[in-house]
Amino acid sequence: MKKRILMATMIFSLIITMAGCGKTQAPIVNKESVQNGKSIDVETSATVDGTTSASVVPEDLVEEYKPKGFTDGDAKKALFVVGDPRKYSVNYDLVNTAMKHFEEKGVEVELRDLYDMKFNPVLSLENFYYAKDGFGEPTPEIKKEQEYVTQADYIIFCYPNWHDTPTSIVKGYMETVFAKQFAYQDTDKGLEGMLKGKSIYTIMNAGFLGGGRGYIGDGVGINDEAWDEYMNAFRVMDDDTAGFWGVENKGRFVNDRTPKNNSENYKEELTKLREDLIKKLDKDFFN
Numbered sequence: 001m002k003k004r005i006l007m008a009t010m011i012f013s014l015i016i017t018m019a020g021c022g023k024t025q026a027p028i029v030n031k032e033s034v035q036n037g038k039s040i041d042v043e044t045s046a047t048v049d050g051t052t053s054a055s056v057v058p059e060d061l062v063e064e065y066k067p068k069g070f071t072d073g074d075a076k077k078a079l080f081v082v083g084d085p086r087k088y089s090v091n092y093d094l095v096n097t098a099m100k101h102f103e104e105k106g107v108e109v110e111l112r113d114l115y116d117m118k119f120n121p122v123l124s125l126e127n128f129y130y131a132k133d134g135f136g137e138p139t140p141e142i143k144k145e146q147e148y149v150t151q152a153d154y155i156i157f158c159y160p161n162w163h164d165t166p167t168s169i170v171k172g173y174m175e176t177v178f179a180k181q182f183a184y185q186d187t188d189k190g191l192e193g194m195l196k197g198k199s200i201y202t203i204m205n206a207g208f209l210g211g212g213r214g215y216i217g218d219g220v221g222i223n224d225e226a227w228d229e230y231m232n233a234f235r236v237m238d239d240d241t242a243g244f245w246g247v248e249n250k251g252r253f254v255n256d257r258t259p260k261n262n263s264e265n266y267k268e269e270l271t272k273l274r275e276d277l278i279k280k281l282d283k284d285f286f287n
């Protein structure tokens with residue numbers, strides 16, 4: 001009997017080892033190896049761009065920004081709902097640039113970094129009927145977010161484009177926080193949005209949308225037709241969400257021209273990207 005157990009254990013271990021052998025080793029991504037775009041590890045390199053195909057802002061160019069948060073004052077308020085696991089991505093650079101610009105323009109900024117908060121995005125059975133029908137009470141976690149939403153004039157969703165939708169942590173924020181009886185309600189005429197006077201906006205970094213930067217009509221001749229098609233598709237979705245909640249859709253800033261990690265002109269390209277975002281925000285919010 002003992003012999004059989006020993007044999008079975010050995011066969012099991014062999015199968016596990018063999019299964020592991022065929023797998024490609026995930027690249028070890030640390031900031032140093034990624035930033036030094038020229039010393040590419042051929043074994044682990046995902047692309048010619050560096051050890052990862054994700055964008056990585058060099059450490060000396062990262063400008064972290066901690067917004068001051070909401071006060072009880074009368075200034076306009078922008079709630080940044082951010083779903084990006086990496087603080088040194090180009091996507092997060094756009095977030096930092098935008099938060100700083102809003103505060104420079106006198107708008108109060110509150111950051112809800114959903115990864116830092118370990119926000120639970122899953123709409124579970126426990127919360128389903130609250131979200132769907134407004135039955136019962138929100139959890140303390142959801143209630144706190146609703147209080148931020150209530151205070152906000154602008155709700156700014158920020159995420160990298162992962163399969164053409166918000167990252168799941170942001171999507172889960174929408175599903176759980178913007179519940180019925182909080183964001184919309186039944187009336188004799190049908191559903192009515194309850195968040196009137198507010199607006200939504202999206203900041204999104206992307207990789208495969210036709211190579212433009214901005215919004216509809218802002219392709220740069222790489223594949224303008226694809227760019228506009230994507231932007232129009234996003235607009236349809238955003239308009240629908242905005243209509244549901246009773247808010248205005250102020251549009252998007254989408255970037256599909258991320259500097260290559262090993263670009264010789266990285267700093268200039270990043271500076272230009274930041275300037276383009278600021279110009280767009282000025283047009284969309286401060287004109």
Ligand SMILES: Cc1cc2nc3c(=O)[nH]c(=O)nc-3n(C[C@H](O)[C@H](O)[C@H](O)COP(=O)(O)O)c2cc1C
Binds near residue numbers: 163
């Ligand atoms: C899971 C996953 C799915 C992605 N799907 C898309 C996609 O559908 N369309 C697209 O344009 N880019 C897609 N990308 C690429 C990212 O949007 C792109 O790498 C990212 O915007 C780079 O920005 P970041 O490094 O600042 O996050 C995807 C990336 C990941 C990780």
